[in-house]
Amino acid sequence: MCGIVGAIANRPVTPILLEGLKRLEYRGYDSAGISVLNPELESVRTAGKVDQLAQQLDNTPLIGSIGIAHTRWATHGEPCERNAHPHHSNDTVAIVHNGIIENYNALKQELIDQGYTFSSDTDSETIAHLLHHLLQSTPDPLQAIQLLREKLQGAYALGILLKDQPNTIFALRQGSPLVIGIGIEEHFIASDSVALLPVTQRHLFLEEGDIAQLTTNELLIIDKAGDTVERPIIECETEAQATSKGHYRHFMQKEMYQQPQTVRDTFANHMHNGRVQDSAFGSNAHAIFQNVQRVRLLACGTSYHAALVASYWIESYAHLPCTVDIASEYRYRDTVVEPNTLFVALSQSGETADT
Structure with a gap:
């Protein structure tokens, strides 16, 4: 599961991007990279940890007030520097990508x-070159990104x-979350959103098909139909330390030990006499459960593996x-599904596309 961070500000963004990547380390990754625009597109990428990227940036500083960064979990192509993001096209387009094309x-x-x-061997580099190609015939970046969305599956x-847009970051959400x-x-x-907690607690979540254009002072969102829209702003209450390892050796150990409390917190408002209420699963859950065979x-x-364990319990x-x-x-x-079968889909990561 890849991680994306981007920033446009009136201050150097490299420290912001690095801190954001560190807060996404819990997602797992094998390489990392950063691009800034000042006025050329400059990048530093590395296989390995964000700390290694930070060391490279000490030797090769990237100075700029607009940039994007990425942690990659290999899906197409081996874990190595040339497959790391951001990917460029003709030194005029840079992209970071989470998902599968x-x-x-x-x-x-x-x-x-x-x-x-x-x-590279990635599907992501295809996006950078395709956008560059579309911009040759459609110079307006928002229109070109709309065409890009139509072509990508x-x-x-x-x-x-x-x-050519030195004061703007663009974002596109299609199937994978973006805040x-x-x-x-x-x-x-x-x-x-945990990647942004050190810099702001005011967050909004793009909806399916949304394209965003961000400058220091303005935010423009265009929906799938091509209309300008507004999305609700949420005050994020998550504490920054929730994303740190704390006294645990690694995030996996932390997640294992926190599972009992996490389950209790999840169902805290749906318990009665020690039992989880049907309402925890939706307003129609009680009627649905009555018919499950x-x-x-x-x-x-x-x-x-967790589902295998759950099957024994069920x-x-x-x-x-x-x-x-x-x-x-x-x-x-081509499966045969019998009537009154309850399907339960478990995500591997919180974002698993095929689940």
Whole structure:
């Protein structure tokens, strides 16, 4: 699961971007990178930890008041510097990307035929070159990004810098979450609100298909229909220390030990006489549960292992037959679903597209 951070301000943004990346380390990653625009697009990327990126930046400082940064979890291409983000096209476009582009092979071949050269094995570099290509015939960046959204298939979130737009960050959300932070004469983007807590607690979440244009003083959001819209601003109450390891050796250990309390907190407002109320699962849950005759769990990775454990509990306590499927396999199968089957989809990461 990749992490995105972006910032535009009246101060150097590299420290902000680095701190944001550190707060996204819990998501897991294998490489990291930063690009700033001042006035050229300059990048530093590395395989390994954010601390290694910070060390490289000590030797090769990036100075600028607008930039984007990324932590990558390899899906296409091995973990290495050339596959790390941000990806550039012709030194005029830089992008960071969270998600998967399903039709990137076809798009990549079209771009190669147009004369573009690829330096990485990622689907993400295809986005940078495609946007550069679209800008040649559609100079208006918002229109070009709308065309980009139409051509890309998959679930993704993007942060974009354009050399010809030196005072603007662009963002696009399609299937993967993206949050905007609102400061005083500064704006931020991130794939998780925890990355923005040190700089602002005023957040808004882009909705499906939204394109955002951010300057220091203005925020413009265009929805999937092409209309200018406003999204509600939320005062985030999460405490900054919630994203630190604390006294634990690593985030996995922290999450393991915090599971009992996390479950209690989740259901705290839906307990009665020691039992979880149906209302915890939605207003129609009680009526639905009355008709359930079997359960099917869909999950990936470690969530699949958790689903296997849950299937034992469901059969033991609810006395309902329960099957478990790997979600990425299930979506391509021609399955037979019996009536009154309750489906439970478990996300592997909180953002798993195929679940």
